[in-house]
Structures are given as structure tokens and as C-alpha cells.
Amino acid sequence: MLKLDEILVTRNWVGKPVRRKEDIRLVKGEAAYVDDLNMDCYQAAILRSPYAHARISRIDLTKAGALKGVVAVLTGQEVARETKPISARAITRPATQYVMAADKVRYVGEPVAAVVAEDRYIAEDALDLIEVEYEPLKPVVTIEDALKPDAPLVFEEAGSNVLMHDKMQHGDIEQAYREADLTLKEKFKVHRYSSTPLEPWAIIANYERASDSFVVWSNDQQHGRSLTNVCNTLGIPIHKLRLIVPDIGGGFGIKLALWPYIVILSLLAKKVSKPVKWIQTRREHLLAGSHAPDANVEIELALKKDGRILGLRITDIQNDGSFVHTAGIYGLIKFATMVGCYGIKATRAELLSIVTNKAPTVQNRGVGKPTMIFALERMVDIAAKRLGLDPSEIRLRNFVKPDQMPHTTPSGEIYESGDYPECLRKALRLVGYEESKKKRDDGRKTGKYIGIGISSGVEPGTSNLGYYYTARGLPEYTGNAEGAIVGIDYDGNVNVILGSVDSGQGHATTTAQVVADMLGISPERVSTANTMDSLISPFLGHSGVYSNKFNDVDLGAVIMATKKVRDKMLKIASHMLGASVAELKLKDGKVCLAKNEEKSVSFREIASLAYKRILLLPEGVEPGLKEIAYYKNPIAKLPNREDFNIQLTHSNSVHVVVVEVDVETGTVNFLRYVIVHDCGNQINPGIVEGMVIGSTVHGIGASLLEEFVYNEEGQLLSTTFMDYLKPTAIGVPKFELGHMESACPYTLLGTKAVGEGGSLPSLAAIANAVEDALSPFGVKVTSLPITPEKVLRAVRETKEI
Amino acid sequence: MHRIKLKINGKGFEHEVDSRLLLIHYLREKARLTGTHVGCDTGNCGACTIIFNGKAVKSCMILAVQANGAELTTIEGIAQNGFHPIQESFMDKFAVQCGYCTPGMIMSAHALLLENPDPNETEIREAIEGNLCMCTGYQQIVEAISHAAKKIGRSEKK
Incomplete structure (x- = not known):
């Protein structure tokens, strides 16, 4: 691996809060999201199932098709004839689902027909004219419903509603239990929620008749995989579909699997003579976009009396709704870092993916790790209470120590660096732990219910993709990699084309910082394309x-x-200056002699040879100054159930939260919110800070406000931002941040994951604080979200949230 | 169909519109001003915030015909050349991530600072309560608006 000194020739930009290059367009309203592209389009609208589980006995689009302004219609039967079923990734039982329901609907909001019209208003009018007759079936809504022996089957061909069931054991779990002084077990429930990017899913598809090919514009977060999926589903070669991803208005994982809608739009585009646009409405997004699955987690700790955790066992059941493509992937991601920041030596995990008549699930920010950390960090608090230890002390006794780094977990995950105990101690210093405890104790005497919650968490990054397939044999994808093209223009400036896309992370800025320090120039001279185009x-x-x-x-x-x-x-x-490469250095956009900087050639002069005066190039050197490279993470291992690293970098953080619970209204108010995190070397601290805070606010929403509430018929009751509540500027605390930088030895710049971080420990930190605040009432927190209603009921009757 | 005449960012516009056309769709599709965004359709997210006769409003809650005779300012109009101090501050304070909420957020901040040139943190948070940002957690946005207020205050004193 290249060393930092071999990569960077200056240290002027990397690590500095350089102003974002993206922002000049964004603050002026000059971004180009899909819906902003200036094209003459027809518009599509999608008819969705009003039933959670039903057979479609008749569908008639005659009236809709006859409405003035309607130009095309599409039904599920036609889709089933024209396309292949949705491919599965992790589930092991057969389950056939098309991108549009043909004979049976499996969730409220599943597409059953689509209309293309001159504008969206007419398309929506036409949906009202579609006649569909349904034969309702008994819906399967909860995990408990799905597991009943006589439960209706969501996919008959699967023969069960359990589509994946995997068991894994690492380390000597029997010995851990033999040596333990006590075991503690608890069941936790985490609800469905979503990070709801502000820009909904958006697609424009155009069919070019002469070449029998498609051009699609979409805010797709994972275009590499989507391109394959769309083309396979449509049964066309990849060169027949050009995918372009312009600006993306937030993703958080929720735009990782919108490709089934690209299939629908492509089919619609083929029927008409103009591009077809579909912009998902917010109601469609909440109803039938993608959720994080709800889950039941049973967790058991095998402990010594002094608080040391010897063994950890989980049974994780996730309600994946009805979407075979992503079903099952959460369990394995939770499992990857199930030991959290702790040096636990033995684990057993049982993982189930359940199919129900709920909306699809996809990789929402953190992908199961928020649930895992919630269960583990709640459990650690329960153990501390049982053993009479301070919540900080039990954590310090179990953390992996800095001198044990790199640390390999029982399943083979490599925690490469970090000082977990110091991270906690720093957070306790920042919050003023002893004073906070005194304030809490004093408050209780005067009827103020203040609580302190601590949670730690590992934030993994760079998925080693093959792990999805541990239960399915040969993986279609393994490891992780990306591509980039870097070129010097004629005039000596730099242009970069990335293989990935940006959905708010500031990739153009961070890229420019790195390139600038590699070439000894200013980031002003580096431009990075903000559009991904599969042709280029x-x-x-x-x-x-x-x-x-x-x-x-x-x-x-x-x-x-x-x-x-x-x-x-x-x-x-070297040729131009008549000196050897070893005698040269880069400085201020020039290559000069290290010993005599006045003897130099500018990038512009070098580019002039490369692009124009090519006969002056040294022998054997190709014209042009543009290079392509692909880079794969060097430590990824092939999937191996005995020893596999599911994630390839590991950041860590501690959250310490002080809340006051109003037992008259049931509301939770933040008094303090301290985050100390370690994401290795930072490239742009201004960007990192925003990601840490933003993702923590996702956790606050999940802990206190947001919930996809289903009734027993499988109807979603929270389908707008009026009933699916997001955090606003009021109600979120002012965050106090502390940083640590433990460089990662396995990434080129020593960086690690940042982005999901805050969304992981926040759930447990808040729940631990609420339980502490309500300890005078003996309330235990085993579920989320902590709504005022649940708080009041717990204080007055149930003693459990 | 109805004929409407209005001023947007100081420029006159005249169109035949359907009575049910929402103002946000008029702005985006007829006037081709796409800096104003749609995020929720129910008046909750504020991505479509514009200034309507001096007040911040959500343009998805208004029909285009209601804007007949009105004077509107959109994100494209608050600084025709260069950047408005609020826009500068959003860049200085890392108040932007994906940028989708940003124009609406800036318009709400603009309306606040027109009425209250020296807001405290609570007043800033209250003023943008109707604007959802899914990326930033609001902290750097609040800092940016506070920074902008000071910047505008300083330049007016000069």
C-alpha cells in the first residue's frame, strides 16, 4: 500500500475545512436534480394497491386509456409477460415477485398499473378511472402473525413466511456460559422508520426507437448494481441502456433499490414518442418506497460478577415486508459488529428474515446496526444496574483496549484502530459526568425527572459485499471497489470523473482537496463531474x-x-528539463528541479506536449494526459462462515445524553447531547461535523418521533409528514462534539467511515437516558419510539416502554 | 383556464393556467424557475418556500391563480448577481449537504431577517421550524443564519 508521504506532496488542503465546491450551485437554486432537467416530457402516475393482501380478479384500463391527454397505460399482467421477476440477494426460499403486481398484491401501495399522460394532473385523473376488482386475502402484518403455524403465505411457492433462517456461532460459547456467574436475557422491539430523503425517487426514461435503446435519468444511489438489475429484468444487453445520475437530493440508503421503477418507466417509455417522467410523491415514498424493517431482538449476555461479558447470544427476527430483492440483508449486517466496542470472545446469532404484507425494506442509514446497538447497549445498562456498576464503568471494563488493536472479533471482523476507553472518558469530561449526576439527583428531590444515557458504537464502513450470500453459495459480488478518471486539461487544470455519485457528502470538494495536495496545486484548479453517466x-x-x-x-x-x-x-x-524523475518535484502547478526551483515546466506546458505537440513527447510515451484507475479495499476476504470481515473499516463513537422527561405530558427534552467520535483521519472537518450531527438527528427522529404505524389490516396510517413526524429545528439539541483521529492502517489516507455514525448509538443513548430519568417509577425501555403516549402509560400503569 | 399576470424576481410573467395548477408547479414548469423544490405535497417540508408579497409562504399550498397580481421572490431572485449574505453564510458554515432543502431554507431565513435583523438562536429555530432538512440536523444552518444576520448588520452600519 502507498504511504501517505508518497501520496501527498503538500499538506495544504487535506484535513482542512475547505469550503464546499458544490455549494455555489446549490445555494443559488441552480442544482439539476432529475425533476429540474429541462426536457419536454410526458408524465407517469402509478396506481397502487389499496389492500395489503389480495388477488387481482379483474383490471380494466379502457376508460383511463380513453381520457383526453392519456397516451399510454401499463398493467401488471403486461409487466409479467415482458420482464423477468425481481432478483433476490439473501433469501434462500423461492419467491417470485415482479416490479408490478400481476395476479396478487402483497402490500398496500404495491404498483398494479401505470398511466402516461400529457401532464401529471391528467395522469392522476386517469388513475381514478382504472377499474380493479380485488379478492381480499387475510393479511400477515406482524412477525407474530407471520410465524403462526396456520399463517397465510405471502409467497405460496416459498412454503413459509420465513425466507431466510441462518445460525452462526463463533468462539467457544459453551465455555463462556460455563464460566459465567450469571446470564441476563431481554427482548427488544424496534419499529419501522426511514431516513426519508427530501427529494423523493425520480426517473425520466427515453426510448430511442431507431437504436432500440433507452436513456434513463434517475437519482439512483447504486447505479452499478441497478444497471445490471434493470437490464436483466428487461432482458436487454447493458449497452442498450444508458443510465445518467444527476444531482441527488439526499439518499441515506433509501435510493439504493429504486431500480424496479426504472423497469416500469422503461416499459412506459417504449410505448410513447417522448421521454416519460415519474416523480414519486411523498405519500408514495412513505407508503411504498422503502422502510427499515421492524425487528424483534432477543439478546442474552453471559457475565462475570465484575461485569465482564464472556458471551453474547442474539436471535434477530426482521420483518422485511414484501420485496424479495433486499429481504434478508439486515440480519447479516447486524451480525457483523454484534459485539459492538467490546472484547467479547464468543457469540451465537440466529437470524430470520420474515416476509409480510408490509412495504418493502431497503438499507436505511445504518442498516440494522442502530437496532443491534440499541439492543446491546440497553442490555449493558441493564447488566450494570443488576451488578451495581456505573454504566460508564461496565463499558470501560469490557471495551477493546487500544493496545489490543488491531482486534479481530470472534467472527473475523478486524477493528483496525481506536481508543474506545478514551473516547468514553472524553465524552464524560465534556458532559461533566459527576456534575450531571448531581443535577439529576438534586432534580429528583424537586420532582424533575432528569436522566443520563450513555451508548457506544462501532460504525463500520465499506461493505465487503459477498457476505449477503453466506446462505446462498457463490456470491455475485465480492469485496468492494470503485473507479475514477483523472485528467489534466490542455491548460493544466484537473478534471475528475468518479465512478460513484454524490447525494450530499461533498465528494467534489474532498476529491479536489486530495488531488490538490497530490499535485501541489489549489483545489480551485480541480473540477469534479457531479453527474454519473454509464457511457462515460x-x-x-x-x-x-x-x-x-x-x-x-x-x-x-x-x-x-x-x-x-x-x-x-x-x-x-523529465524529458523536457533534461533531468531524471528523482531530481524533480511538484510545486505550485509546476514541475521543477528540486535543487533549482527556477528551472521548471508548468502543467500547461506539459499538457501542451501531451495533447498538441505530440511529436516532442519522449519515446514510448502515449499522447494524452488522462488516466483511469480502479481501487479495491486490500483487506476484504472472500465470504467464509468461520472467518469473514463483513465490513472493512470501523469508526467508533460515544454518545452521552442528558434528558428531562415531563411526566405530565410524556415529552422528552434534551438538556445536553455530547458526541465524541473517531473516524480516523478527516479530510474535511466541516463536512464531517455536518454528517455526524445530521445522522444523530436521524437517530433522534427514530427514537422519539417517527414510526410507520400499520393497523391489523396492513394499512399504513402514517403516510404524510403530518403523521410521520420528522425532527425540526425546534426540539433537536445543540450538539457538543469531540473528535479523535485514530488513523486506519488499511485505507490510503487513514480515513474511516463517517455518515451513518450518529444514527447508530443515538437510539440506545436516548433510551438509556429516558430509563434513567424514569427510574423513580421503575420504568424499563424495551421498545421504540419513546412517544409521549407510551411514556405516560408506562409511568402510570405498565412500567414498560 | 385563467390568464394571470404577476411579477417574479422583478420580471413580468403572463400565462394561461388551469384553475387547479399549484403555484409551485407554475413556478417550476411554466416560469422554468426550478430552484424552488417539492418535498412533501402537504405543506410540511418547506422546500417550496418563496416570498409572496413580502411574506414567506409555501408555494405548494397556493394555486397559481391566487398569485395573479402578486410580487414573488424565489431563490433565483434574492441576489441576481453574486451571492446574498445568507447564501455566503450557508457556504461558510457548511449549512448545505444535498442542497434540496437549501433554497426554501434560505427563503425562510431571508423573510426572518427582513422582519428581525438580529434574531437569537430560538428565534432562528422557530423561523425555520417549517423547513425540514434531512441531512444536516439544522445546527450549521442555525449558525449560518446567525452569521448572516451579523454580516448584514455590519454592512448596514458602514
Whole structure:
């Protein structure tokens, strides 16, 4: 691996809060999200099932098709004839589902027909004219419903509503239980929620009749995989579909699997003579976009009396709703870092993916790790209470110590660096732990219910993708990688084309910082394309913005491509200056002699040879100054159930929260919110800070406000932002941040994951604080969200939230 | 169909519109001003916030015909050349991530600072309560608005 000194020739930009290059367009309203593209389009609207589980006995689009302004219609039967079923990734039982329901609907909001019209108003009018007759079936809504022996089957061909069931054991769990002084067991329930990017899903599809091919514009977060999925489903070769991803208005994982709608739009586009646009409404997004699955987690700790945790066992049952493509993937991601920041030596995990008549699930920010950390960190607090230890003390006794790094967990995950005890101690110093405890205790005497909650968490990054398939044999994807093209323009400035896309992370800025320090220039001279185009961009099946992989493999590709360009420039400069490459250095946009800086050639002069005066190039050097590179994470192992690293970098953080619970209204108010995190070396601290705070606010929403509430018929009751409540500027605390930087030895710049971080420990930190605040009432928190109604009921009657 | 005449960012517009056309769709599709965004359709998210006769309003809650004779300012109009101090502050304070909420957020901040040039943190948070941001957790946005207020205050004193 290249060393930092071999990569960076200056240290002027990396690590500094450089102003974001993206923002000049964004603050002026000049961004180009899909819906902003200036094209003459027809507009599509989608008819969705009003039933959770029903057979479609008749569908008639005659009246809809006859409405003035309607130009095309599409039904599920036609889709089933024209396309292949949705491919599955993790489930092991057969389950056939098409991108539009043909004979049976499996969730409220599942597409059953689509209409294309001159504008969206007419298309929506036409939906009202579609006649569908349904034969309602008994819906399967909860995990408990799905597991009943006589439960109706969501997919008859599966023969069960359990589509994946995996068991894994690592380390000597029997010995752990033999040596334990006590075991503690608890069941936790985590609800359905979503990070709801503000820009909904958006697609424009155009069919070019002469070449029998498609051009699609979409805010797809994982275009590498989507391109394959769409083309396979449509049964066309990949070169027949050009996918373009312009600006994306937030993703958080929720835009990782919108590709079934690209299939629908492509089919619609083929029927008409103009591009067809579909912009998902917010109601569609909440009803039938993607949720994080609700889950039941049973967790058991085997402990010594002094608080040391010897063994950890979980049974994780996730309600994946009805979407075979992503069903089952949460369990394995939870499992990856199930021991959290602790040096637990033995684990057993039983993982189930349940299919129900709820909406699809997809990788929402944190992907199961918020649930896992919630269960584990709640359990650690329960153990502390039982053993009479301070919640901070039990954690310090169990954390992996800095001198044990790199630490390999029982299943083979490698925690590469970090000082977990100091991270906690720093957070306790920031919050003023002893004073906070005194304030809490004093408050109780005067009827103020203040609580302190601590939670730690590992934030993994860069998915080693093959792990999805541990239960299915040969993986379609393994490892993780990204591509990049770096070129020097004629005039000596730099342009970068990434294989990935940006959904708010500031990739153009961080890329420019790194390239600038690699070439000894200012980031002003580096421009990064903010559009991904499958015809031009150097993408792979892994490409996209997910699993915090940018700082690892995306920048890795940029670095390797920049190095190739730099090497070539040095070679040309060496020829021009009549000196050996070893005698040269880069400075201020020039290549000069290290010993005599006045003897130099500018990038512009070098580029002039490369692009124009090519006959002056040294022998054997190709014209042009543009290089492509692909970079893969160097430590990824092939999936192996005995020893596998599911994630390839590991950041860590501690949240310490002080809340006051109003027992008259049931509301939870933040008094303090302290975060100390360690994401390795930071490239742009201004961007990191925003990601840490933003993702923590996702956790606050999940803990206190947001919930997809279903009734027993499988109807979603929270389908707008009036009843699905998001955090606003009022009600979120002012965050106090502390940073640590333990460089990662396995990434080129020593960086690790940042982005999901805050959304992981926040759930447990808040729940622990609420339980502490309500300890005079003996209330235990085993579920989320902590709504005022649940608080009041717990205080007055049930003693349990 | 109805004929409407209005001023947007100081420029006159005249169109035949359907009575049910929402103002946000008029702005985006007829006037082709796409800086104003749609995020929720129910008046909750504030991505469509504009200034309507001096007040911040959500343009998805208004029909285009209701804007007949009105004077509107959209994100494209608050600084025709260069950047408004609020826009500068959003860049200085890392108040932008995906940028989708940003125009609406800036318009709400603009309306606040027109009425209250020296707001405290609570007043800023109250003023943008109707604007959802899914990326930032609001902290850097609040800092940016506070910074902008000071900047505008300083330049007016000069």
C-alpha cells in the first residue's frame, strides 16, 4: 500500500475545512436534480394497491386509456409477460415477485398499473378511472402473525413466511456460559422508520426507437448494481441502456433499490414518442418506497460478577415486508459488529428474515446496526444496574483496549484502530459526568425527572459485499471497489470523473482537496463531474454511494488515477528539463528541479506536449494526459462462515445524553447531547461535523418521533409528514462534539467511515437516558419510539416502554 | 383556464393556467424557475418556500391563480448577481449537504431577517421550524443564519 508521504506532496488542503465546491450551485437554486432537467416530457402516475393482501380478479384500463391527454397505460399482467421477476440477494426460499403486481398484491401501495399522460394532473385523473376488482386475502402484518403455524403465505411457492433462517456461532460459547456467574436475557422491539430523503425517487426514461435503446435519468444511489438489475429484468444487453445520475437530493440508503421503477418507466417509455417522467410523491415514498424493517431482538449476555461479558447470544427476527430483492440483508449486517466496542470472545446469532404484507425494506442509514446497538447497549445498562456498576464503568471494563488493536472479533471482523476507553472518558469530561449526576439527583428531590444515557458504537464502513450470500453459495459480488478518471486539461487544470455519485457528502470538494495536495496545486484548479453517466463514468458493479465507502475505495481510485497522471507528467517533464524523475518535484502547478526551483515546466506546458505537440513527447510515451484507475479495499476476504470481515473499516463513537422527561405530558427534552467520535483521519472537518450531527438527528427522529404505524389490516396510517413526524429545528439539541483521529492502517489516507455514525448509538443513548430519568417509577425501555403516549402509560400503569 | 399576470424576481410573467395548477408547479414548469423544490405535497417540508408579497409562504399550498397580481421572490431572485449574505453564510458554515432543502431554507431565513435583523438562536429555530432538512440536523444552518444576520448588520452600519 502507498504511504501517505508518497501520496501527498503538500499538506495544504487535506484535513482542512475547505469550503464546499458544490455549494455555489446549490445555494443559488441552480442544482439539476432529475425533476429540474429541462426536457419536454410526458408524465407517469402509478396506481397502487389499496389492500395489503389480495388477488387481482379483474383490471380494466379502457376508460383511463380513453381520457383526453392519456397516451399510454401499463398493467401488471403486461409487466409479467415482458420482464423477468425481481432478483433476490439473501433469501434462500423461492419467491417470485415482479416490479408490478400481476395476479396478487402483497402490500398496500404495491404498483398494479401505470398511466402516461400529457401532464401529471391528467395522469392522476386517469388513475381514478382504472377499474380493479380485488379478492381480499387475510393479511400477515406482524412477525407474530407471520410465524403462526396456520399463517397465510405471502409467497405460496416459498412454503413459509420465513425466507431466510441462518445460525452462526463463533468462539467457544459453551465455555463462556460455563464460566459465567450469571446470564441476563431481554427482548427488544424496534419499529419501522426511514431516513426519508427530501427529494423523493425520480426517473425520466427515453426510448430511442431507431437504436432500440433507452436513456434513463434517475437519482439512483447504486447505479452499478441497478444497471445490471434493470437490464436483466428487461432482458436487454447493458449497452442498450444508458443510465445518467444527476444531482441527488439526499439518499441515506433509501435510493439504493429504486431500480424496479426504472423497469416500469422503461416499459412506459417504449410505448410513447417522448421521454416519460415519474416523480414519486411523498405519500408514495412513505407508503411504498422503502422502510427499515421492524425487528424483534432477543439478546442474552453471559457475565462475570465484575461485569465482564464472556458471551453474547442474539436471535434477530426482521420483518422485511414484501420485496424479495433486499429481504434478508439486515440480519447479516447486524451480525457483523454484534459485539459492538467490546472484547467479547464468543457469540451465537440466529437470524430470520420474515416476509409480510408490509412495504418493502431497503438499507436505511445504518442498516440494522442502530437496532443491534440499541439492543446491546440497553442490555449493558441493564447488566450494570443488576451488578451495581456505573454504566460508564461496565463499558470501560469490557471495551477493546487500544493496545489490543488491531482486534479481530470472534467472527473475523478486524477493528483496525481506536481508543474506545478514551473516547468514553472524553465524552464524560465534556458532559461533566459527576456534575450531571448531581443535577439529576438534586432534580429528583424537586420532582424533575432528569436522566443520563450513555451508548457506544462501532460504525463500520465499506461493505465487503459477498457476505449477503453466506446462505446462498457463490456470491455475485465480492469485496468492494470503485473507479475514477483523472485528467489534466490542455491548460493544466484537473478534471475528475468518479465512478460513484454524490447525494450530499461533498465528494467534489474532498476529491479536489486530495488531488490538490497530490499535485501541489489549489483545489480551485480541480473540477469534479457531479453527474454519473454509464457511457462515460468508470463504474463497477460496486459503484454508488453507500456503506461509507467513499473515503476508502472511491478516494483510493482517485488517488491511483492521479498518481498515474502525476507519474506521466513527471516523465514528460523529465524529458523536457533534461533531468531524471528523482531530481524533480511538484510545486505550485509546476514541475521543477528540486535543487533549482527556477528551472521548471508548468502543467500547461506539459499538457501542451501531451495533447498538441505530440511529436516532442519522449519515446514510448502515449499522447494524452488522462488516466483511469480502479481501487479495491486490500483487506476484504472472500465470504467464509468461520472467518469473514463483513465490513472493512470501523469508526467508533460515544454518545452521552442528558434528558428531562415531563411526566405530565410524556415529552422528552434534551438538556445536553455530547458526541465524541473517531473516524480516523478527516479530510474535511466541516463536512464531517455536518454528517455526524445530521445522522444523530436521524437517530433522534427514530427514537422519539417517527414510526410507520400499520393497523391489523396492513394499512399504513402514517403516510404524510403530518403523521410521520420528522425532527425540526425546534426540539433537536445543540450538539457538543469531540473528535479523535485514530488513523486506519488499511485505507490510503487513514480515513474511516463517517455518515451513518450518529444514527447508530443515538437510539440506545436516548433510551438509556429516558430509563434513567424514569427510574423513580421503575420504568424499563424495551421498545421504540419513546412517544409521549407510551411514556405516560408506562409511568402510570405498565412500567414498560 | 385563467390568464394571470404577476411579477417574479422583478420580471413580468403572463400565462394561461388551469384553475387547479399549484403555484409551485407554475413556478417550476411554466416560469422554468426550478430552484424552488417539492418535498412533501402537504405543506410540511418547506422546500417550496418563496416570498409572496413580502411574506414567506409555501408555494405548494397556493394555486397559481391566487398569485395573479402578486410580487414573488424565489431563490433565483434574492441576489441576481453574486451571492446574498445568507447564501455566503450557508457556504461558510457548511449549512448545505444535498442542497434540496437549501433554497426554501434560505427563503425562510431571508423573510426572518427582513422582519428581525438580529434574531437569537430560538428565534432562528422557530423561523425555520417549517423547513425540514434531512441531512444536516439544522445546527450549521442555525449558525449560518446567525452569521448572516451579523454580516448584514455590519454592512448596514458602514
